Amino acid sequence: MTEADVMCGRIIGACIEVHKALGPGLMEKVYVQCLCRELTLQGLKYTTEFPVKLNYKDVQLDITLRADLLV
16 A cells, blocks of 8 residues: 555545534535544644646646645
């Protein structure tokens, strides 16, 4: 098992923990805040609203996307 596999397992586990505690149907920002708390409790580093530049066919577009959460 690679280090990436282990990290993915930990992240998925944190997501499952939040889902088990809260269930479905809440607003996204609630899940993001709770997931951030869970990642912190598990000692995982993360960044929110991470800017992602977009290239299309070797051209940098004048658009910056934002990843909700980068672990």
